[in-house]
Amino acid sequence: MKECIRYYMKKKDIINLLFLIVAVTALHYFTIANEGEIHDFYRRLYYIPIILAAFKYHFKGGLITSLVVSTLYSPHIFIFKKLENIGLANQLLEIVLFIFIGSLTGYLVEQLYQKNLMLTEQLEKIRKVEKLNDRILDSMQNALVSIDIKHNITLVNKVARETLFVDSISSSNFMKRINPEIIEVLKGKTKSIKKKVAYRINESNLLFQILITSIHGNSEIEGALIIIEDITERTKFEEEFLKSEKLSAVGLMASSLAHEIRNPLGIIKTIIQTILSKKTVSTDDMDGLEIIDSEINRTNKVISELLNYSKPMKGLKTIEFIGEVVLETERFIKRYANEKNIDVICEIEMDVPVCIIKDRFKQALINIILNSIQAMPDGGIVRIKVLIKDNEVELSIIDNGIGISQENIKQVFTPFYTTKVSGTGLGLSMTLKIIEEHDGHIEIISEQNIGTNITIRMPIYTAGEVENA
Numbered sequence: 001m002k003e004c005i006r007y008y009m010k011k012k013d014i015i016n017l018l019f020l021i022v023a024v025t026a027l028h029y030f031t032i033a034n035e036g037e038i039h040d041f042y043r044r045l046y047y048i049p050i051i052l053a054a055f056k057y058h059f060k061g062g063l064i065t066s067l068v069v070s071t072l073y074s075p076h077i078f079i080f081k082k083l084e085n086i087g088l089a090n091q092l093l094e095i096v097l098f099i100f101i102g103s104l105t106g107y108l109v110e111q112l113y114q115k116n117l118m119l120t121e122q123l124e125k126i127r128k129v130e131k132l133n134d135r136i137l138d139s140m141q142n143a144l145v146s147i148d149i150k151h152n153i154t155l156v157n158k159v160a161r162e163t164l165f166v167d168s169i170s171s172s173n174f175m176k177r178i179n180p181e182i183i184e185v186l187k188g189k190t191k192s193i194k195k196k197v198a199y200r201i202n203e204s205n206l207l208f209q210i211l212i213t214s215i216h217g218n219s220e221i222e223g224a225l226i227i228i229e230d231i232t233e234r235t236k237f238e239e240e241f242l243k244s245e246k247l248s249a250v251g252l253m254a255s256s257l258a259h260e261i262r263n264p265l266g267i268i269k270t271i272i273q274t275i276l277s278k279k280t281v282s283t284d285d286m287d288g289l290e291i292i293d294s295e296i297n298r299t300n301k302v303i304s305e306l307l308n309y310s311k312p313m314k315g316l317k318t319i320e321f322i323g324e325v326v327l328e329t330e331r332f333i334k335r336y337a338n339e340k341n342i343d344v345i346c347e348i349e350m351d352v353p354v355c356i357i358k359d360r361f362k363q364a365l366i367n368i369i370l371n372s373i374q375a376m377p378d379g380g381i382v383r384i385k386v387l388i389k390d391n392e393v394e395l396s397i398i399d400n401g402i403g404i405s406q407e408n409i410k411q412v413f414t415p416f417y418t419t420k421v422s423g424t425g426l427g428l429s430m431t432l433k434i435i436e437e438h439d440g441h442i443e444i445i446s447e448q449n450i451g452t453n454i455t456i457r458m459p460i461y462t463a464g465e466v467e468n469a
Helices: 002-029 036-045 047-079 088-139 158-162 173-177 179-186 232-276 283-310 322-339 358-374 427-437
Strands: 143-148 153-156 192-201 204-217 220-230 318-321 342-348 353-356 380-389 392-399 441-447 451-459
Touching: 002 036, 002 047, 036 047, 047 088, 088 158, 143 158, 173 179, 173 192, 179 192, 179 204, 179 220, 204 232, 232 283, 318 322, 318 358, 322 342, 322 353, 322 358, 322 380, 322 392, 353 358, 353 451, 358 380, 358 392, 358 427, 358 451, 427 441
Parallel strands: 342 380
Antiparallel strands: 143 153, 143 220, 192 204, 204 220, 318 353, 380 392, 392 451, 441 451
């Protein structure tokens, strides 16, 4: 369609040019020769189609049109030469001017056209580069912002606009948070600043790593470039990795030391029991030996927990309904909870299948519930909730006990960490290990004097092979 329109327009332009040339030529030939001034005027009219052709078709158009005009005008010179009493030289010079003006105008227009074409190509390349740069910037996972020396934002990518709502320094709360560091870089006090900033977006607590670096031009600071990286998930992963490393180290240590400690303790316990069986032991010695025997029993308990902790998970995974497992656990621990004046309430939204080693998983639940009970010395309520969220089963154990301080909450899964006088610090470490062996995750939210919420998230069973562990 476009080609047809161009062809039509081109044909129309040629017809118009030919009409002008023919019209001017007709005026010459049908006007009496004695009207010399009128013929001079008509001759000047030839320049109109010549110049139009030069602008429209450039050098070739100007040259061809001037040659056509010269050819049509030449007979006029010889036919009316005597009557007009005009010198032949002047008439021939006019023809030369036709050709010169047509060629020169066409040449200049051609040069201008080529330059405009080159400029258009360069502008198109620049537009393509700008579009590519915009796509690259918008494809970046990190937020990117640049500002000039006057604190005006000169560049902002998609992540910065949509995630951090960066429009201007004055209107963006996030930019206000790092404004002192921006000022420090722009004033040249330091070339770059790297820092971590905790920021809340859409009710989510996120951690960002900020890099602010100066932009130099002609040895002077022209602005600053700000790169903002969301390191929330990476930080969680690093913490989990360090936690796993600690757990692995404890497992290796437990497996290598437990047997070495237990054997001599067994010998000592046997000797003590032999001594205690004799009637010649004094009362003071008897009390001392009984204390030693009690401590040996306590140490053996710790060693047993260490050995259980270091052992790999063994057993057959079976398909169980999570609600039924929770109810079995609740019945098992209910009498102990009642003795402590604590109600255990189960709220099961939907019972769904999970693939677990039942006894191991129940052990993990018991460890958590016992901790909740022990956190409520004056009685209270433990709620166990089961619901489906994001294609996972979410099991929450909530108490209204004394809670955990924020500085201690990061340590609760660390082996041997405990705030209890008689605790070994392996209960929650063992729980974490069991949950992770079932491809689950565990999180703790706690506030002192309000309570604790421990949430376990696990995949829902889908039809497939059940593996032996």
